[in-house]
Amino acid sequence: MEVLFRQLVFGLLLLLPASQRSTAVAVPSPQCQTQCGGVEIPFPFGIGANCSLAGFSVSCLVRDGVSKPFLGGGKFELLNISLIHGTLRKTNNISTYCYNTSSRSMDTRPWWFSARNSPFRFSDIHNKFTVVGCNTLAYISDDTGTGYQSGCVSTCRNLSDLAAGSCSGMGCCQTAIPRGMDFYNVSFNSGFDTSRISSFGPCGYAVLMEAETFSFSPSYINQFNSTNNGRTPVIMDWAIRENSMSCEVARLNKTGTYACLSRNSECMDSTNGPGYRCNCSNGYQGNPYLFDGCQDYNECKDRSSCPSGSTCHNTIGGYRCSCRAGRKFSQQNKTCDPDTGLIIGVTVGFLALVIFSFLGYFIIQRRKLNKIKQEHFRQHGGVLLFERIRSENGLAFKVFTEAELIQATNNYDKTRIIGRGGHGTVYKGILKNNTPIAIKRCALIDERQKKEFGQEMLILSQINHKNIVKLVGCCLEVEVPMLVYEFIPNGTLYELIHGRNRALQVSFSSLLRIAHEAAEGLSFLHSYASPPILHGDVKTANILLDDNYMAKVSDFGASILAPSDNEQYVTVVQGTCGYLDPEYMQTCKLTDKSDVYSFGVILLEVLTGQVPLKLNGPEEQRSLTSNFLTAMKENKLDAVLARHIKGQESTELVTGLAALAKQCLDMCGNNRPSMKEIANELGRLLKLSLHPWAQLDAETEIESLLGGPSTSSIEIEVTTTSPYPSQDGENLPMNPMSSYYGR
Structure with missing residues (x-):
């Protein structure tokens, strides 16, 4: 169809008078060759007569048995043409400056290139003047055009100093050029030659070339001129430069030479020299220099045109995106956003119904609650x-x-x-x-x-x-x-003796003080509360320590009112293994003497530093109570005492505390002392421990205890039947809820 249209237009132009035909924009003949050597030759370029605009003629020549397109009558090979960017790539000759060993002089082969009175200008964006060599200073100039002159020097001491890809003066240097250049000349400085560095390459090289595709290699010192037969690509900017017209002037030109012939094209002033060039309007593609050369472009072929989940619809010169029901396309964000208008309209009524229903339900439930x-x-x-x-x-x-x-x-x-x-x-x-x-x-x-x-x-x-x-x-x-x-912030007595706080190294007198305070608390529950309160789970884990490390007996959950009549028997035995009163386990009858037995175990922990029950090891050594009673019976108390007590505390004090513990652990509850008696005896022993000859050391220990690191919270692990470990009893976990629960 396009070929038929070209033939029709070409025929109509031939019917015009010769005076009008010379001023009209040329239209290529349908028979014009549009490709040479695999390179597309789009109009305004062309091969042959009446196939191009003035200055855009291309020659298709056979070189080395291959057809190739050339500019300038066959001097420069044309590599490609871009209509959109207004550029072309062609080859450019490399200038050389070499040392001749025969004549012992420098031979110069400079090149110059002129594009004056043509549509072409050297691209200042894509090209750089490049010099390669180990002792080379080359100049580039545009004397009669822009008046530009510059130079670039390349030196090197050792070839090992040269780095591939680097063109910063060592073996290679580059310099930019100004815009508007249509001519350049290359010359070399004779003061820089390679005669003194014959061990390096004999030549220096200079060329204006495309910078983006060039990557320096140290091997170029010897063979840069052999690259592509001594040629490198250079980028030229082209434009319609007839009479140096701008877009505005060209549109108003009555001679009919405006080159943007397509209806869907746009004119843009050249950014490199005078003139203008053409591009297809947004949404179109093709050749803007031909009648109807810009055709609609189907943007829907590009995945990025519309967001995921939407449908793309191509339109003449554009496209539109549609989203599924309930969503609308946002042109600003290029996304399918919820159609708030539709959603609001559909849901307002439903929400109102839900809200009223919820309020009614809430009121009913609130009343029920x-x-x-x-x-x-x-x-x-x-x-x-x-x-x-x-x-x-x-x-x-x-x-x-x-x-x-x-x-x-x-x-x-x-x-x-x-x-x-x-x-x-x-x-x-x-x-x-x-x-x-x-x-x-x-x-x-x-x-x-x-x-x-x-x-x-x-x-x-x-x-x-x-x-x-x-x-x-x-x-x-x-x-x-x-x-x-x-x-209560400072943990438990259990932690002080066995757990995380034992690093405080509390003295025996301090532990004795804490035990005395705990006994005072239990004595109050048994003797002064009305009715009396039985603790039911007395153990070191239920004796808390406040900011000043004062004992606080916790009775959270285990304490009960003293039973009477038919309620004195407990259906399920409660407590902690190792502390339970044997009489209570046999009779299920909880009395104040049950608490006394458990407190006796606490006194054993103070004396021995051991846990009440070890699940591993020999069976005869698992129970602390049994070990202690056996040691007392055999008069071997020292065998079970803690190391910090042996030889450091008075015999009277240790013996008195051991005797008190033995009374508390009597198998018959009636033979055990009351908590009041225990508190009184501990008070007496405490005074004995603070005898003047030992008082100073005791006070020092108490200050160390009070000044030690406090614990802001209490970590408690869940245990099952027994709270003790399966190994040696070290770092034992607390009984569940030991700090605030009891059992």
Whole structure:
């Protein structure tokens, strides 16, 4: 079709008068050759008469048996032509400056090139004047054109100094040229020759060439001129330069020589010299110098035209993208964005229905939740508790709401957990007044415990003793009540003797002081609380240490009111292996003497530094209690004492504490002393340990203890039947919830 159209236009031009035909833009004949040697020759270039614009004629010649296109009557081989960029690549001769060993002089073969009165200019963007050699200074000049003159020197001492790809003066140098050059001449400086460096290459080379395709090689010092038969590519910018017209002038030219013939073309002023060139408009491709040479381009062939998930539709001179239902194409972002108008219209009604339904459901559920909370509050004795709190103005006890505890624990965040066991989890909480608290979130309890919970909380809240962890309050509006205690930061006596805090190297007198304080707390529970409270799980892991390392007996969950009548028997034996009273295990009857037995085990830990139960090793050595009683019976107490006690503490003190422990561990509960008697005896022994001759050392130890690193939280590991390790008893984990739970 294009060939027929060309024939028609060419025929019409032939019918024009000769005076008009000479001023009109030439249109190539359909018979014009458009290719030579595999190189496309697009109009305004052409091969033969009436096949090109003035100055764009190309010769197709046979060289070395191969057809090749040439410019300038066969001087320069044409490598390719770009209509879009207005450039062409052709070969350019390399100028040489060589030492002749016969004449012992320098032979010069300079080259010059002139493109004056032609459409071509040397590209200042793509070309550089390049000099190769070890002692070469070459000049480039455009004397009568731009007046440009410059030079470039290339030297080298050793060939080993030359680096491939580097053209910075060592063996190779380059310099840029200005725009507008249509002529250049090459000359060499005779003061630089290769006669003195015959060990290097005999020649120096200089050429204006395409810089992007050139990569220096050290081998070029000897054979640069042999590259492509002494020629290198050079880039020329071309344009329609007739009468140096710009686009604006060319459009208004009445002689009809405007070269952008295609209807869908655009004119652009040349950026290198006078004149203009043509390009197809956006959305079109082809040859803008031909009638209807710019045809619509199908952009949908390019994957990048439309985003993934959309459909591309080609249009004349452009394209459009469509998206699936519910989305629309964003021209700005080139993406398929949600169709907000459609979505809003469809969903507003639905959302309104959902919102009203949700509000109704929320109101109903809120009422149900409040009703459930009120029922839980009533079941847990909250009414009774409030009545007693109102009647006893001095009772410092608070009933927390569930929302307050959620806020204090950051919604029970895992990082707030300071203890976990089979009966619940303990969290560290921070109240609004920045007071730290410990919150025990219990597991399920039975119905009998629910009925007595309010009464028990009231009794526990009235306990105010310096050696007992204080119950601050509780939360009753949940299914299982939550207890709130004061926060004790410095770990447990267990950790001080066996665990992570034993690095403090606490003195025997300090341990004795802590044991005495713990005994005072238990004595208060047994003798002064009304009704008396039995701890039920006395052990070193349940003796906490505050900021000053004062003992605080924790009774969280294991403590019960002293049983009476039919309730004195416990259905399931509770406690920790190694501390359990043998009499309690046989009778299931929990008494205050059960706590005394467990406290006797604590005294053994202070004396021996060993854990109560070792699961590995010889069977006769697993129980600390059995080992101790055997040693006492055989009068071998020294065999079980800790190393820091042997020979360093008074015999009277150690013997007295061992005798007290033996009384506590009596198999018959009636033969054991009371906690009050134990506290009194420990007080006497403590005074003995602080006798003036040892008091200074003891005070030093206490200061060291108080000044040691404190623990901000308590890490608790979950254990099963026994809290002790399977090896040698070192670095033993705490019993589950040992710091704030008990068991």
